[in-house]
Amino acid sequence: MSRLLAWAGVSREKARDPPYSTIGRDREELLQELTDLRPSETTNTLFGDLVSQCCEIHDVNTVSQVLASCKLQAILPSLQSLCSQAESCLETHWASHIAQGQEPTEAQRLLETFPYYGNYEELTRLELCALRSAGLVHPQKIAFVGSGPLPLTPVCLLKALKEDALSGPVPPTKHQQGPTIINVDRDEEAVATATTLITRLGIPEEEMVHYCGSADSQSLSLSSCDVVYLAALVGVTQLEKEQIALSIAARMRPGALLVIRSSWGLRNCLYPEFDATTASLRSKLEVALVVHPYGKVVNSVIVTRVR
Incomplete structure (x- = not known):
């Protein structure tokens, strides 16, 4: 069972969040922890875990319950804003990295290593x-x-x-x-x-x-x-x-x-x-x-x- 589903109250199963799980933390705690959204082990783990959970496929009723959860609704605008900022930081970091390739073949090789x-x-x-x-x-x-x-x-x-x-x-x-x-x-x-x-x-x-x-x-x-x-x-x-x-x-x-x-x-x-x-x-x-x-x-x- 997804930690996201459990945290949102869809299941009685207790969510077992790893150290850098994104869903389930209080908004204030998450915002305080992510003061720097540039790519790093912590940031990559947080958002990698979030994307993985959000790409899971569940039945319509389950998804509706999760999205209607009061807990999720309370943090959703801040969460989407964080994702937007993190994506911008990720793109800027990788654009600069790829541009280090002095020849088109080298730049293309670096581009293809983008996660x-x-x-x-x-x-x-x-x-x-x-x-x-x-x-x-x-x-x-x-x-x-x-x-x-x-x-x-x-x-x-x-x-x-x-x-x-x-x-x-x-x-x-x-x-x-x-x-x-x-x-x-x-x-x-x-x-x-x-x-x-x-x-x-x-x-x-x-x-x-x-x-x-x-x-x-x-x-x-x-x-x-x-x-x-x-x-x-x-x-x-x-x-x-x-x-x-x-x-x-x-x-x-x-x-x-x-x-x-x-x-x-x-x-x-x-x-x-x-x-x-x-x-x-x-x-x-x-x-x-x-x-x-x-x-x-x-x-x-x-x-x-x-x-």
């Missing part, structure tokens, strides 16, 4: 299959909003599109260039770090460019994009994320796809779940499909089509 690199590759394949199911087979121009200092999804996405594992390589023609990805982030330091990383990986400027600014900035043109991704950490509340999604959709052409990352099940402890079916969203976006992972991938995928 969750395999998860991002799997999530990328899942999202590409979702896009194909929605009718978009070979996207040429993509924007990723909330790319951060370590734009792993854009890197994996570019690689997957160029190799096209599902239908074989599709070389650019005279009338059609290869895919281009725009990394969008409002943090200047994150953009600078990501730019250095992309250079170290040897990715040409025509294949990946960077935009520093807010997602709702009118200077960010999205009308030529086949698909826009909205990262899970962009927007804290449902309302904030909804407003950002509508602002983005307003600058996209009808028929283009907006991919919104969300969460489901116990993964809601890590990221807030997003409802793409509200009245305001339905007025501008049509939900094409929703995909929930059952393995180590954390994020759910919501594919919407601009009306």
Whole structure:
């Protein structure tokens, strides 16, 4: 029985927390212990244990009981905030580490040692299959909003599109260039770090460019994009994320796809779940499909089509 379930009161079994278990501690104790969220043995153990517990699969009734637990509800906003901060610290640390590679092959080797690199590759394949199911087979121009200092999804996405594992390589023609990805982030330091990383990986400027600014900035043109991704950490509340999604959709052409990352099940402890079916969203976006992972991938995928 999961310690998370036991602690939340779903089972009478007493939770046996290891020294660095995340769930079950008082909020104040957890916050005091995690004064430094940079990667370390303690931080890695804490969040590794949390992610492992939250990726467990249980029946709907059990999950509902855990998420409705008064104990969990009391710490959930702080817990999600901690996860967001820790993820940012993890990405910044690894981006700097990977950028130490002086040659693209060395930088790529370091990139592949990132603890969750395999998860991002799997999530990328899942999202590409979702896009194909929605009718978009070979996207040429993509924007990723909330790319951060370590734009792993854009890197994996570019690689997957160029190799096209599902239908074989599709070389650019005279009338059609290869895919281009725009990394969008409002943090200047994150953009600078990501730019250095992309250079170290040897990715040409025509294949990946960077935009520093807010997602709702009118200077960010999205009308030529086949698909826009909205990262899970962009927007804290449902309302904030909804407003950002509508602002983005307003600058996209009808028929283009907006991919919104969300969460489901116990993964809601890590990221807030997003409802793409509200009245305001339905007025501008049509939900094409929703995909929930059952393995180590954390994020759910919501594919919407601009009306």
